[in-house]
Amino acid sequence: MRARAPGTRCGERGDEAFAGSANRAVACGRCIDGGLAIGTELDVDLVGISAITHTDPRAYDIANRFRDRGVPVVLGGVHRRLMPDEATRHADCGVTGCAEGTPQLMLDHDAGALRPRYDQARAFSLAGRRCPKRELLPGTDHALLHTIEATRGCIHRCDFCVAPSAWGQPLQRPVCEAIDDIRQMGARRLVFVDLNPIADVAYAKELFSALIPIEIAWSGLATTLIARDPELLDLAARSGCRDLLLGFECGARGASSRATGATSTASPLCSNPRA
Structure with missing residues (x-):
């Protein structure tokens, strides 16, 4: 429940x-x-x-x-x-x-x-986990049943975010297992519930590349860092990405970020026009 x-x-x-x-x-x-x-x-x-x-x-x-x-x-x-x-x-x-x-x-x-x-066991891993029992969900009361999780947690330790305290060390599901789960669902559109699936760029590129042959449409979350890597952004689009929810703590010039302590010199939206 x-x-x-x-x-x-x-x-x-x-x-x-x-x-x-x-x-x-x-x-x-x-x-x-x-x-x-x-x-x-x-x-x-x-x-x-x-x-x-x-x-x-x-x-x-x-x-x-x-x-x-x-x-x-x-x-x-x-x-x-x-x-x-x-x-x-x-x-x-x-x-x-x-x-x-x-x-x-x-x-x-x-x-x-x-x-x-x-x-939670100290050696807990997302590898080798059985697929969620989605058939237990009351389908008539849910607008969207098709969700997937490839990673859990986030590498960043932003002090305004609950993730570091709630989830601890980030975890990754083997890409092949995430793809098998998606195929088992048979969905043409789904949502990645990962907090930051692009945190490990190499992993994200492997995942997005594996999604391309499946020909699905998906939505999810990411940071503006995705716009700094043209290859990653291109792979996301080719893999079926249709919507990304991006969060901004502050986009004002000269503002100090609680996430990094650095001072912003330009709005992320301006410096990353493709985001």
């Missing part, structure tokens, strides 16, 4: 990715959008909720109602990692880090020995 605010919905990767990597106990599970009406009379023996900070009040409310019925609740997500003590008051168990990196959780639940806290 993912607690979300009302609005346009798309297929996420947290809960269904965990379901794909977990043992048989999740085989008959359900993914439910917490931004929609939820009946806490659901016949379940374990509830997992992933939430970010602004949806945590909703997540806590759902968790408390299930716990009042005696159903154990596991809380995860960015806010749980940043504020573990607060989250603990509303759950029987908390996950810090990526839930796919805590396989023992479901084994302990099956054995009736759920622990209060599970931390």
Whole structure:
């Protein structure tokens, strides 16, 4: 279950990715959008909720109602990692880090020995992971089901961004595995949910090159650094890139960037007209 605010919905990767990597106990599970009406009379023996900070009040409310019925609740997500003590008051168990990196959780639940806290394994990797169980998503309530994640985290440590604290060291999925996942989806248009897929330029070029033969259209995020590498920008376009969301902390001349401490001498939009 993912607690979300009302609005346009798309297929996420947290809960269904965990379901794909977990043992048989999740085989008959359900993914439910917490931004929609939820009946806490659901016949379940374990509830997992992933939430970010602004949806945590909703997540806590759902968790408390299930716990009042005696159903154990596991809380995860960015806010749980940043504020573990607060989250603990509303759950029987908390996950810090990526839930796919805590396989023992479901084994302990099956054995009736759920622990209060599970931390992502130090050696966690995106390599060799099963594909997310997207069939668990309620398709009629989601505008877009086709999302993909090739990388997780970001190499930059901007002090206004939660990524360094929430995700830690950046991770990469082997390009061949990401391509296999896309082929398995059979989608003609999808969204990369990666925070910064071009952080490792060599990896990004390999990924974009592998996307070209698939002939899909995709959207995603990037930094303006993509415009400083003509080859990378060209590969992105040829691979099917149609939309990129770029973030700017400040584009004013002479402004000091909290990301690097450097002083801006020109607006990124002016210095990178192709971005």
